[in-house]
Amino acid sequence: MLKTPLNKLHHEHGGNMVEFAGWEMPIAYGSIQDEHVQVRTKGxxxxxxxxGRLKITGRHARRLIARACTRRIGDMQQGQCRYGLxxxxxxxxxxxxxxxxMDDTEFLLVVNASNRExxxxxxxxxxxxxxxxxxxxDQTMKTAMVAIQGPKVMDLVSRVSSEVPxxxxxxxxxxxxxxxxxxxSRTGYTGEDGVEVILPAGIVETALKLLLKDADLKAKDSDMKLVGxxxxxxxxxxxxxxxxxxELGEDINALACGVDFAIALDKDQGDLPEPFIGQEALKKTRDQGGPPQTLAAFVAEGKRTPRQGMPVMIEGKQVGVITSGCMSPTLGVPIAMGFIDRQHNTPGTxxxxxxxxxxxxxxxxANPLYTKPKTK
Amino acid sequence: MPAPSDRRYSDSHEWHKPEGDLVVIGITRFAVDQLTDVTFVDMKPMGTSVSKGDPVGEVESVKTTSDIYSSVDGEIAEVNAELADKPGLINEDCYGKGWLVKIKPSDPGQIDQLMDADAYTASGGS
Incomplete structure (x- = not known):
């Protein structure tokens, strides 16, 4: 199994280690629910x-990414990140x-571990x-990446950098x-404010100490704790x-996944045309009125949790399928995402x-079920 | 904490503990660590007859839903009612307050076929 540069830290903190996409990773250090609440309330x-972290350089670096990615690349500025498919x-x-x-001829892609190769x-x-x-x-093995997420994170970061906040x-x-x-980068995958940091593998422990300053990851009411x-x-x-x-897969139409903002179907037009792989098929889908099923969020009654693969029914007829579900730690009810026939994908159904x-x-x-409270 | 030596263990990580003429069933620390935070417990009702290898109910966690199996034939004599409101008892005390059901076994000798604590620990359980 592959080990990240922080593997020792996980073990020291009692991480419940599991295999994930070929890597030994912590599911949790204690309670998933507690760690969830930690991120929603502190950090x-x-x-x-x-x-995966892939560095792409060269005269055609931009063209390569533009060809592979559903999002416009040409109008990105240096210092900008963009989510795409x-x-x-x-x-x-x-x-x-x-x-x-990074600049005109250098880009970095962050991809899912299971899809890197x-x-x-x-x-x-x-x-x-x-x-x-x-x-x-492929810089995955020689670098590390951490996400620091939560409402108290930017305060903490401001103590070591005035620029990042x-x-x-x-x-x-x-x-x-x-x-x-x-x-x-000011990015993340939690719905909270925060940053993600990519750094050389060899300095990750030192860097974390400097970055977190006096934050004690093990203290009970610490503003910053490890989360799995x-x-x-x-x-x-x-x-x-x-x-x-x-919610995403080779057999799932990109226009069904609720991320239309990340699919620029017109990016083959304009001053800097960027036709992308899959674009023709997706235009056809659009012209036919869209994919038959689209992604929806669900809230269930009772205490049971919907799970991936469970059929979604209306009046005894299957109209969709669940793709993810959990007992929501923030909302206190079972929640899910899944695909449902387009005509039924309306809040309240x-x-x-x-x-x-x-x-x-x-x-x-309506998706998302949780939006962080506005602070400023 | 090591697996207690006053009970027997199944391959699917349930413990079975003799208690008078009943057998108490729960899940092991190893199982709890795999499941993570338990969110819901649904055991079959009192009076349900079960055969060895039958599910006696389900335990749901943040991550997954798992069937719980009896390793003895018999009838469900009692269900831990406290878990309805406090499923987290399984995380806190899986070998004590987090027990799931008590079975009235038709053959009390059946649990002797299960692993003892040493064998269970040696197999990777805890």
Whole structure:
């Protein structure tokens, strides 16, 4: 099993370690629910080093990413990040990614751990097939990545950097620490404010000490604690963010996944045309009125939790399927995401989720179910 | 905490403890660590007859839903009612207050076929 540079830290903190996409990762250090609440109310530190980090350089770096990604790349500014999808020719989703524009000829992609090798191969295939001058370097093993998320995070960060708290959402800056470079972006996957930091593997423990200053990760009421992948999943589900293998997949049409903002179907037009792989198929889907099923959020009654694969029923007829579910730590009710026939995907629609031993009355709700309280 | 030596263990990580003429069933620390925070417990009602290998109910956690199996034939004599409002008792005290059901076994000798604490620990359980 692959180990992240923070593996020792997980063990020292009693992490419940499991195999995830080939990596030994912590599900939780104690209670998933407590860690979830920690991120919603204070701050949490996640090791996300298992995610793939791919550096792309060269004259055609931009063109390569523009070809692979559903989002416009040409109008991105240096220091900007953008969330997008990588599609197959059929308009299914190969992965969802974060693109960092370092400069005109250098980009960084953050991809899902389970898709890293697939995306590397996909990009290399494009380079070859379209005779591009671009170089792809997989930096996953020599770097680490942490996410620091929660309402108290920016206060904490402001003690070590005056610049980072001024970053807008989806912007990043490159900071020097010792002789190393840190990429700090105002991004995340929890629905809370916070940052994600990419840094050389060798300095991650030192950097964390400096970054967290006097925060004691082990203190009971600490503003900053370690949080595992279990809470990362429940946090993103409350925040309505899709996850590959659940709401995203090669057989799922990109226009069904509730991330239309990240699909620029017109990006083959304009001054800098960027046709992307899957675009023709997706345009066809759009012209036919959209995919037959689209992603919805659900709230169920009772105490049972909807799970991936459970049928969604209306009057005894299957109209959809659950893709993710959990007992929501913030809302205190069972919540889920899933695909449902387009005509039924309206907040307020009553459905029944077939949980095998029981039928769960549920309601379609607007996604996301949780939005962080406005502070400023 | 090591698996207590006053009971027997199944491959599917339930413990079975003789108590008078009943057998108490719960899940082990290892199982709880796999499940993570328990959110809901649904055991079959008192009086349900079960055969060895039958599910006696389900335990739901933040992560997953799991069937719980009896390793003895018999009838459900009691269900832990406290878990309805406090499923977290399983996380806090899986070998004590977090017990699930009590079975009136038709053959009390059946639990001797299960692993003892040493064997269970040796198999990777806890």
């Amino acid at each position: 949490g530190l996640f090791d996300v080093s298992h995610m 990588v599609c197959n020719e059929q308009g299914g989703v190969k992965d969802d990614i974060l693109v960092y524009r 697939k995306i590397v191969e996909h990009l290399n295939n494009i380079i070859q097939a379209e005779e591009m001058v671009a170089k792809l370097e 001024t970053l807008k959402r989806y912007r990043f800056t490159v900071k020097n620490l010792l002789i190393a470079k840190l990429i700090v 992948l279990g809470a990362r999943d429940t946090l993103r589900l409350e925040a309505g963010m899709p996850l590959y293998g659940h 009553r459905v029944t989720i077939d949980a095998g031993r029981a039928e769960l009355p549920a309601e379609v709700r």
